[in-house]
Amino acid sequence: MKFSENWLRQHIPTAASRDQLVATLTAIGLEVEEVTALGESLDGVVAGRIIKASPHPEADRLQICEVDAGAAGTVQIVCGAPNARAGLVAPLATVGAVLPGGMKIKPAKLRGVESFGMLCSARELGIDSDGSGLLELPADAAAGQPVVEVLGLPDASIEIKLTPNRADCFGIRGIAFDVAAATGGAVVPFEVEPVAPANDAALAIELSAGVDAPRYCGRVIQGVDAAAATPAWMAERLRRSGVRPVSLLVDVTQYVMLELGQPMHAFDRAALSGPVGVRRARAGESLKLLDGREVALDEQFLLVTDADRPVALAGIMGGFDTRVTGESRDIFLEAAHFAPAAIAGRSRRLGLHTDAAHRFERGVDPRLPREAIEYATRLIMEAAGGLPGPVVETELAEHLSAPAPILLRRARVARVLGMTIADADISRILGALGLAVETNADGWLVTPPSRRFDLAIEEDLIEEVARIHGYDAIPVQLPAGAAPLQVPSETRVGEGTARRHLASRGFLETINYAFVDSALLADWGLEKGVVPLANPLSAELGVMRTSLLPGLVAALGRNAARQQSRVRLFELGNVFARTADGFSHVPRVAAVASGTARGEQWDGDERSVGFHDLLGDLSSLAALARAELECRPAQAPWAHPGRCAEVFRVDGGQEVRIGWVAELHPRLLKALEIDTGVVVFEADLVPLLARPLPKAGNRSKYPSVRRDLAFVVPQAVSWGQLAGCVRGAAGSILRDLVLFDVYQGKGVETGCKSLAMGLILQEESRTLTDADVDAVVASVTAALQREHGATIRG
Template structure:
């Protein structure tokens, strides 16, 4: 919300010496986020005056139109003679009033103006556009002023060029601050001065003569006020003061009727809409859309409506998305675009359900100034005052007549009250504020406060002497965010000043440090970073579309996601069951930006539904929850194991003077899994597998040994070409994902540093011929089992296939390293261990010793 300081002073008597930065400091202390304080027309220096064009000479012989103008500036130039000025714009004529900057002036940006010869004539100043004056980005032509303005008037004051604008980031719970009324209330409270509430207007009572309105969904629309103004001058333009306030607030002036509704929205926080009365057929209605209905909104886009969309209708069908944007069919007609223009308008000031508006805006990707306000909460009681303010401005500025009919539809609702003990803010903040301060601060935010004795004071039959007083607080209509005693306590605390809260450091219990899980998490991150991977953190939200891109079967367990009640995006309403979607999206994004050699990793939680998820109980903050309450909360949550995943694309080893490079392949993904397992001290075994989204011939299943049994912990390999194409990632992209918690449970204890033996190693090589379907890992397990305790390591160093072996056969060559911890092995001992290893492999896998 952009708030001009000059506009703010209209409602609050600020000291004349207060600057925008002073006001910003007060608002920040009250809990608002003031991002910047902008000085408009910074560096501007006069003379800058209103002039009247007396004559125009068209100069020829140039590539663009050039005009030599005589402009009357009265006595502003000290002589009273017309000013001769060269100008390249053609949107003004003789007799028009324009803004003239005279020699000696300085325009925003440090642009000094002087008399100079150009195009064969001396130009004594400049005729200005809006952008040259720092008023906006409009540079299409010269700014033409209304004809009634007197020649020689100081344009700096007339156009309110010098001002300070506070740019405030309004948080979702402070929707009332998306208006000058709300900001003025906060400013008045911060300075301890009265507020001139612009919503305090004399509003006529509703009657039966207003424009007919039918509300079919009272839950979606609990207030609807309709007023009619007739006889507007089609050519009436917005006055300068109105246009300038809109521009400073960040809005573009359009036409008088639209400008007035935008102005009142900024002033009171109530979004409004004006309909051309002659374009509305029959009564105005509010209902839910019928699935498949269509509406062309004011931005010219035809939208297919959803059954949950709340729409404004007439007898023909939808004419607007309620609380979001109006329809093009009832748009206010500009006199410049049509012969007659709009003369009669119907003004809508309604209050719509915040959730319904938010979902409609998100569904149609159509965020507007109106929807931003309804999403954060609009004062339902301000609708009638906003409609009256709009009527008053249209009558004043466009010569219209306010018709006596007033339509107002209201869904009955009582005031919201909250009961709170007077010392509750003291307990929350740890500061003794006292009853008087609590009541005063709550009244400053608009609450009505009544005190009585708390029922707990009479426990035991007599009132306790130190029993706290209970306050009954009636919340103002413009504060929907105040729902419980803690919200009221926050209001007291922020107005008393967060800076006045004492700083107390918590005292950690002795002996507490990182858990084993946290240590493993950090070790894995460091190990993968050391292996050349870059950590990428992604959002945990997914939709069905990404599972289709990954090629998951319809019954795949990963498609069962925990659904969010209020997702950030309707396209991603679930929580992830795998880390790959976010990592692959990061890889695609970086590849598209020119980084083609990528290795990314992420460690994070996945969310696996158990079927027992429920809406968790909201626990009070007055005390520590019981073990039963904590257990109930845990039971309501899905399983959340921690996973680790990597994705690779492009070159794994760069080419250079040292030799050829090497592209990343499936083996690198498997090696990343081995790196993780090594950090956890777990034994990892690898087997061929078929598992989406990996390529069926280049996919490895990763197993760990847990309580003596092999348990599947993840997969690694190259992605399937169809998944690569659907996801838009580079060809031959590889990936790995492991259940890190499962790997931790499979840990063999503390990871020990390798021991360097003083005894020599005995190496024996064996080549075994097996069927092509036999995994190398199975042969390796057999060798390890048969070799016994003397075996130090097994390494596969060659795989051979050929005609001499026969079809469907392969040769696996292993290097076996034997070593005894206490002596030098004899050749016979190493040979016996090797023979035992071969014998076990022959028995388990049907292998044949090559060359035997």
């Protein structure tokens, strides 16, 4: 935001010097990026009126001008400016004057004709970059009057860097409230007297975009002299604010926007038939903009329409066909409130950056449109005449909520800032910022003005108090007291332990964005329940991740593309999903691997990393929590058919699904442009790392007995199913169960497999007899045969 120092001082009179003002702005969070001093060395430069301009006899591009310099009389000036003409009032640097660039004005002879001074452009005076012609001063300026008086100099152009939450400071009035609070001054009241209608000319307004456009004001002004010159004082303020004057009607809308913060637009009334409306664009619609570009639109854009015909891109830019020109006589002036969500990102999609969009994206005071219309009407009538009709205002009251009061507690202020600020100072600061303040027993009940979108909670008000009171006034001190130590839970393996364990197994930790491209999730088939972001950093980071794997595999792919043949990565983080109750976030751990199972070495043959390698890594992680895992065949859209398993944690007969282990589908690898096999696992952290509390127990002094049994079972029966059945049949006498052999081949019928297991039996109170052991073996054999069709292998 760039503005004129004198313009700001008009709204907030202050005795502070320029340096003090600049320091104050930066100290309260409105960081000053650049200050350009204007008109500080213009002694001897006066307003000169050209009485006569005649061609130079020896140069086609030069003119000999007789210039009235007031008390100094008439002087002869040789000038080459294309706009030098009789009657023009322009800056005249008299002999002896020194211009800002260091040029000293002396009598000179140009092509044989004497010249006693120089007629100047804005660039030569150091107040603008325009050097195309003489700076045209107001026609009523007195000859010989110092140019600093005519142009309201000296002045400075100040540019500040605004954070996105301070949309209210995109207008001079918003900045003035901050300066008033910081300097102890008071903002000059700004009341626009409504302009009485001179006729009943009007256009009806229809709003069809709901919350996106809840307020729209318009006014027809007839008989305007659109070719009238922009007043010099207005043109100068625009120049010093970084806006080049174009024409009166355009300049007035720009001027109101800079002063109040409300973007506006003027249409040629002759090009409109009415009614004027606001609606969403339709697929396939297009619009020719003011800059001549034809843009294709979709339902994401908001349009201003005339009898349903698009005439402007709402909140961004007007249309070419309804623009005002020098021949326009009747105009339709509009000011509206558009919701930030309806404008954000739309201009960037079209490669545009407009002042209006910049403001609407961050939030414009919804109460400003009528005030802006009245103010602009008065400015236009003063410079170009015209007969105004009534202001037509249409609003959707249900979408225009008033700011809610916020409770600010003095105890909370002291706790957050670490210091006590007097109640009177807090009340003064909040009041000077334009906030409505009511004192109560605990502190204050504060209602923000409608322009302060950034004030919603108590901490926002504390920040306002801190920045105005002064960050340098906050004491630097160490916190008192001892910080309580948090004892690690015995019922959970720490995440740090899990990280170190995976690192010890050769994995490198990565940290990826929690938001990803929705198209990437669609490639994985993981878009179900996705949570979109309201204001994403970019289109490629538009939704919250539903799995850790897409980000991890993308990181693996980038490494593989850079000639890393063996990559092993892991990540601990949250995944997000939409639920019936709102949103959920679940902590998970995931790992991916490609390349060889072991690093390069001389011993043994190389083999590619496989399913069971990753399952072993996950099992070793579960072992930290003394957990046993069981796998069951599964299918997933991103997994290789037949090489994907769901993983369950099995504790005492209870099982909890914690995740999956799989090899990625070749189709997905091709879409991700990865030309090597990739194996992955992902698991929920909470059930994986839950650790049972150790309990002391008696150790039996009696010997254990082991019986090895081999059963032939159908291929589809898993070891986990058999193990559960064995434990249930054997009862408490079973101390441990181990699988020591899996066989398929000769001697085992097709479609079956042989599983050899060891049953370790023990009692605490006595030595087991052969009869006890035989009874357990018989019970296990009968249960396996009954439930799974198992037979003892011969």
